[in-house]
Amino acid sequence: MANTKNSNKKPKFSPYWIYAIILAVFFGIQIFSGGFGGQNGNETTPADFFSFLKDGDVKNVEIVNNREARVYLTTEASQKEIHKKTRPGGMFPSVGPVPNYRFEFGDLKLFQEEINKINQENNLNVPIAFKTESNAWGEFLISLLPFILIIGVWIFIMRRMSAGGSGGAGGQIFNIGKSKAKLFDEKTDTKTSFKDVAGLEGAKEEVQEIVDFLKFPEKYTSLGGKIPKGALLVGPPGTGKTLLAKAVAGEAKVPFFSLSGSDFVEMFVGVGASRVRDLFKQAKEKSPSIIFIDEIDAIGRARGKANFSGSNDERENTLNQLLTEMDGFGTNTNVIVLAATNRADVLDGALMRAGRFDRQIYVDLPDVRERKEIFEVHLRPLKKDDSLDIEFLAKQTPGFSGADIANVCNEAALIAARKGKKSVNKQDFLDAVDRIVGGLEKKNKIITPEEKRAVAFHEAGHATISWMLEHAAPLVKVTIVPRGRSLGAAWYLPEERLIVRPEQMLDEMCAALGGRAAEKVIFDKISTGALSDLEKVTKQARAMVTIYGLSDQVGNLTYYDSSGQSEYGFTKPYSEQTAELIDKEISAIIEEQYQRAIKILEANKDKLTQLAEVLLEKEVIFKDNLEKIFGKRKFEKAETLQIDSESPALSAADEEE
Numbered sequence: 001m002a003n004t005k006n007s008n009k010k011p012k013f014s015p016y017w018i019y020a021i022i023l024a025v026f027f028g029i030q031i032f033s034g035g036f037g038g039q040n041g042n043e044t045t046p047a048d049f050f051s052f053l054k055d056g057d058v059k060n061v062e063i064v065n066n067r068e069a070r071v072y073l074t075t076e077a078s079q080k081e082i083h084k085k086t087r088p089g090g091m092f093p094s095v096g097p098v099p100n101y102r103f104e105f106g107d108l109k110l111f112q113e114e115i116n117k118i119n120q121e122n123n124l125n126v127p128i129a130f131k132t133e134s135n136a137w138g139e140f141l142i143s144l145l146p147f148i149l150i151i152g153v154w155i156f157i158m159r160r161m162s163a164g165g166s167g168g169a170g171g172q173i174f175n176i177g178k179s180k181a182k183l184f185d186e187k188t189d190t191k192t193s194f195k196d197v198a199g200l201e202g203a204k205e206e207v208q209e210i211v212d213f214l215k216f217p218e219k220y221t222s223l224g225g226k227i228p229k230g231a232l233l234v235g236p237p238g239t240g241k242t243l244l245a246k247a248v249a250g251e252a253k254v255p256f257f258s259l260s261g262s263d264f265v266e267m268f269v270g271v272g273a274s275r276v277r278d279l280f281k282q283a284k285e286k287s288p289s290i291i292f293i294d295e296i297d298a299i300g301r302a303r304g305k306a307n308f309s310g311s312n313d314e315r316e317n318t319l320n321q322l323l324t325e326m327d328g329f330g331t332n333t334n335v336i337v338l339a340a341t342n343r344a345d346v347l348d349g350a351l352m353r354a355g356r357f358d359r360q361i362y363v364d365l366p367d368v369r370e371r372k373e374i375f376e377v378h379l380r381p382l383k384k385d386d387s388l389d390i391e392f393l394a395k396q397t398p399g400f401s402g403a404d405i406a407n408v409c410n411e412a413a414l415i416a417a418r419k420g421k422k423s424v425n426k427q428d429f430l431d432a433v434d435r436i437v438g439g440l441e442k443k444n445k446i447i448t449p450e451e452k453r454a455v456a457f458h459e460a461g462h463a464t465i466s467w468m469l470e471h472a473a474p475l476v477k478v479t480i481v482p483r484g485r486s487l488g489a490a491w492y493l494p495e496e497r498l499i500v501r502p503e504q505m506l507d508e509m510c511a512a513l514g515g516r517a518a519e520k521v522i523f524d525k526i527s528t529g530a531l532s533d534l535e536k537v538t539k540q541a542r543a544m545v546t547i548y549g550l551s552d553q554v555g556n557l558t559y560y561d562s563s564g565q566s567e568y569g570f571t572k573p574y575s576e577q578t579a580e581l582i583d584k585e586i587s588a589i590i591e592e593q594y595q596r597a598i599k600i601l602e603a604n605k606d607k608l609t610q611l612a613e614v615l616l617e618k619e620v621i622f623k624d625n626l627e628k629i630f631g632k633r634k635f636e637k638a639e640t641l642q643i644d645s646e647s648p649a650l651s652a653a654d655e656e657e
Contacts, residue, residue, distance in 0.1 A: 042100065042101055042102070043101075043102065043103060044071070044101040044102070044103050045103055046069075046103060046105055046111075048101075049069070049071055049101065049103060050114065050118060052071070052073070052077070052101075053115065053118050053122075053124070053126060054118055054122055055077075056074075056077075056122070056124060057073050057074060057077030057080070057083070058071055058072070058073060058074070058077075058126050059072045059073055059074045059077075059126070060072050060126060060127045060128070060129065061115065061126060061127070061128050061129070062099065062128075062129045062130075062131055063108070063128060063129070063130050063131065064131050064132070064133055065131075065132055065133060066108050066130075067104055067105070067108075068102060068103070068104050068105075069102065069103055069104075069105055069111070070099035070101070070102045071099055071100055071101035071102065071103075072097065072099055072100060073100045073101075078100065083100065112128065115128060183255060183256070183257055183282075192243070192246040192247050192249070192250040193247055193250045193251055194208060194247045194251055196243070196247060196377060197240060197243055197244060197247050198370065198373035198374040198376065198377045198402075199240075199366045199369075199370025199371070199373050199374055199402070200239075200240055200244065200363060200366075200370070202361075203233070203240075203244060203361045203362075203363050204244065204247075206231065206359060206361045207231065207233075207244055207247075207248050207338070207361070208251070210227070210228065210231060210248070210290075210336055210338075211248055211251050211252045213227045214227075214252055214253075214254050214288050214290070214336070215252075215253060217288075227334075227336065228336065228358040228359055229326060229327060229336065229337065229355060229356060229357075229358055230326060230336065230337040230338070230339065230356050230357040230358060230359075231336070231337075231338050231339075231357065231358070231359040231360075231361055232296075232338075232339050232340075232341070232344065232352070232357040232359070232360045232361065233245070233338065233339065233340040233341075233361050233363055234340075234341060234342070234344040234360055234361065234362050234363065235342060235362055235363030235364055235365075236342055236364075236365060236401060237342050237401070237403070238401035238402060238403030238404060239363045239364065239365060239366070239401050239402055239403075240363060240401075240402045240403075241294075241340035241341075241342075241363050242294055242340055243402070244363070245258070245292045245294070245338055245340060248290065248292070248338065249290075249292070252290055254286075254288050254289050254290060255283070255286040255289040255290070256289070256290045256292065257279060257282065257283055257289065257290070257291045257292065258292045258294070259279070259292070259293060259294070260293070260294045260295050260298070261293055261294065261295045261296045261297065261298030261299045261300065262295065262298045263275070264276060264298070264299050264318050265298060265299065265314075265315065265318070271314075272299065272314055272315065272317060272318030272321070273317045273318050273320070273321035275318075276318060276321040276322050276325055277321060277325070279291065280325040280335065283335045284334070284335055287334035287335055288334040288335070288336075289334070289335055289336075290335075290336045290337075290338060291335060291336070291337045291338065292337075292338045292339070292340075293337065293338070293339045293340075294339075294340050295340065295341060296339040296340065296341050296347070296351075297341045297343045297344075297346055297347060299315055299318045299319055299322065300319055300322070300339075300341070300347045300348055300351050301315070301319075301346050301347065301348065302346060302347065302348045302349065303316050303319065303348055319348060319351070322351070323350055323351060323356065326355075326356045327355045327356050337356075337357070339357065344360070365399060365400075365401055366400075366401070366402065366405075367496065368394050368395055368398070368496065369394075371393075371394040371397055371400065371405060372390055372391055372393075372394040374402050374405045374406075375390050375393050375394055375405060375409070376390060378405060378406050378409040378410075379409060382409060382412075382413055382424050383422070383423045383424065384423055384424045384425075385423045385424060385425035385426070387425070387426070388424070388425060388426055388429075389426065392426070393408075393426075393429055395493075396429075396430070396433060396493070397433065398493070398494055398496050399494075404436070407436060408429060408432045408433055408436060409429075409432075411432035411435055411436060412424050412428040412429045412431070412432040413428075415428045415431050415432055415435070416428045434483075434491075437491070438483040438486065438489050438491075439483040439485070439486070440483065441481055441482070441483055442481075442482040442483065443481055443482075445482040447482065447487065451487070452480060452616065453612075453616065454519060454523065454527060454529065455480045455487045455488040455529065456480050456488070456612045456613075456615045456616045457518045457519060457522050457523070457608070457609075457612045458488065458515040458516075458518055458519055458529055458530070459478045459479070459480055459488045459489070459490055459515065459615060460478070460518060460608055460611040460612040460615055461514040461515045461516075461517055461518025461519070461521075461597070461601060461608065462475075462478070462490045462511060462512070462514045462515050462518075463475050463478050463490060463514075463611060463621075463626060464514060464518070464600070464601060464604060464607065464608050464611065464630075465510055465511045465513075465514030465517070465597050465600055465601070466490075466492065466511040466514070467626055467630050468600055468604070468630075469507040469510060469511060469600075470507065471501075471503055471504040471506075471507035471508070472507045472508055472510070472511040473492035473493060473494040473495070473508065473511070474492060474493050474623075475490060475491070475492055475623065475626065476491045476492060476493050476622070476623060477490070477491040477620065477621070477622055477623075478490045478491075478615060478620070478621050479619060479620045479621075480615055480616070480619055480620075481619050481620065486532075487529065502544070502550045505540055505544060505550070506589075506593060508540070509537045509540055509541065509589070509590070509593045510593040510594075510596050510597050510600075511597075512533045512536050512537050513530075513533060513537060513590070513593055513594045513597045514597045514600075514601070515529065515530050515533055516529075516530040516533060516534075516594070517594060517597035517598045517600075517601050518601055518608060520598060521598060521601045521602055521605060521608070522605075522608070522609070522612075537590055537593070538586070538590065541586045541589045541590050542582075542586055544589065545582050545585050545586055545589075546558070546559045546560070546582060547559070547560045551585050551589075553581055553584070553585045554578070554581060554582060554585060559572075559573050559574060604630075607629050607630060610629050611625070611626070611629050614629075
């Protein structure tokens with residue numbers, strides 16, 4: 001029986017015979033072109049030939065194709081000791097006379113003249129014969145070589161296709177329908193663990209429970225619990241969603257499949273759905289297992305929205321297959337799906353329902369305590385100064401994500417290395433935040449004295465208003481050194497508020513308009529320098545009216561759609577009369593704060609001028625400079641961070657375009 005089975009087996013394919021044929025062709029070319037065996041004589045040089053000619057050793061010379069000379073020696077000369085080693089021989093017997101030497105020369109006319117000259121000087125008569133040769137066999141074999149290569153590649157492709165056909169979805173050419181997921185298992189060296197994930201305590205607890213369930217399922221199943229089928233990590237970019245997934249891969253002692261949502265997308269129809277099937281097939285074979293899909297919004301967008309051309313049919317088919325695999329007939333509960341996105345509002349409702357993604361884990365921007373933990377993680381590989389205060393750094397980076405903090409640490413190390421320091425100190429980190437938030441300093445930028453004076457008063461206006469108002473963010477640093485696209489910038493250290501009141505928003509708008517108000521008060525002219533300020537206050541005023549319902553005229557209404565799938569389409573969700581009312585209300589709010597800023601600056605015009613002159617002199621001023629001119633801030637809170645001029649705190653910059 002065993003012999004029968006063996007006799008039915010197909011002989012194993014070996015591609016080496018293709019290479020053997022190609023080598024045989026090259027071998028044949030060499031043989032038929034005279035490349036083996038010395039059948040066309042031994043190599044020499046024109047100088048040696050002329051020496052042999054003068055000695056009378058040459059019987060005749062044959063010139064082939066006007067570029068090669070073949071030398072035949074006399075019978076007496078061939079017996080000389082110097083020529084004995086040049087007797088022709090080879091692998092194959094020769095037909096006809098065989099030259100003793102051969103060589104290539106340059107210009108034919110000069111070569112002939114030199115031979116005639118030696119003949120005359122030495123009273124010789126060595127004849128010269130001309131011959132034209134064509135290697136028919138060599139040319140024939142060379143012409144066959146491209147066809148042999150094409151046939152070899154075709155056979156190789158066909159063998160690959162037939163080999164892939166036994167793998168189900170891999171039967172398509174080059175296995176295009178197979179999943180591109182990268183497999184991590186207990187044997188894979190995955191070094192990331194939950195210890196490397198700073199902050200994110202709530203999110204870590206959620207995903208850690210999934211890992212714990214896979215390790216100790218009886219702990220939960222004994223009480224009748226079921227493992228969640230999926231968990232969706234949602235949050236702004238850079239907050240650590242993918243890092244959490246890497247930690248799961250490092251902690252879980254089960255197979256972990258990782259891929260991106262775009263890995264399913266292909267130009268060929270049906271490939272995405274095929275890859276989904278193959279992915280879940282592999283995961284079920286290795287269950288219990290975890291599948292992680294990064295940027296799932298690439299395939300998980302809501303179906304049927306703005307489908308004018310039918311171009312998203314392939315993506316919808318991929319999504320349909322994913323929905324079926326996650327919760328449909330024949331699904332396996334031992335496969336858990338983790339996914340990450342920063343655009344949960346565009347995902348399909350069927351994908352978000354319980355039974356597919358049972359949990360939505362929101363990964364938010366870190367607070368000051370979590371930023372301190374993140375700094376501790378990213379400072380480990382750095383050679384930092386012993387006096388570095390990590391809590392100070394955490395307070396100087398409000399609104400920074402984990403990725404931003406990693407960038408700050410790396411930039412600080414680069415700045416310290418650029419300055420030739422042995423360690424990274426606090427000033428390097430502050431310079432790094434400066435660089436990231438405001439851009440690179442451009443001290444050599446050409447700016448006229450008049451423009452520089454206008455920028456100085458503009459920035460001094462921001463500083464004055466923010467110092468005078470209770471709810472404006474405390475000023476930290478003002479500079480008129482150009483950075484990035486801005487001619488000047490003001491840094492603030494805003495409070496980390498969970499709720500914002502109208503008076504706080506209005507004070508911030510007034511401070512933002514302080515630059516343009518200062519230009520009006522001092523020069524009685526305004527400029528284009530307030531572009532970013534106007535953009536900022538316009539967005540704030542529109543949000544007050546249309547989103548937060550903080551307008552007396554419009555009332556307690558909001559036109560914000562948190563799902564991102566407004567039923568109104570391209571039409572506005574309010575009438576034309578309401579649109580006019582909204583426009584008037586936004587304009588009134590901005591104009592009111594602008595006039596308020598002008599009144600404050602007119603009342604403090606002498607201090608504004610004094611501050612601008614200091615700024616023109618030093619180019620960079622800090623909090624203590626404002627205290628000398630304005631006195632201590634009336635609204636200073638006890639918990640507000642105190643900053644001196646040697647170590648300024650840096651946060652978000654207010655840029656002047």
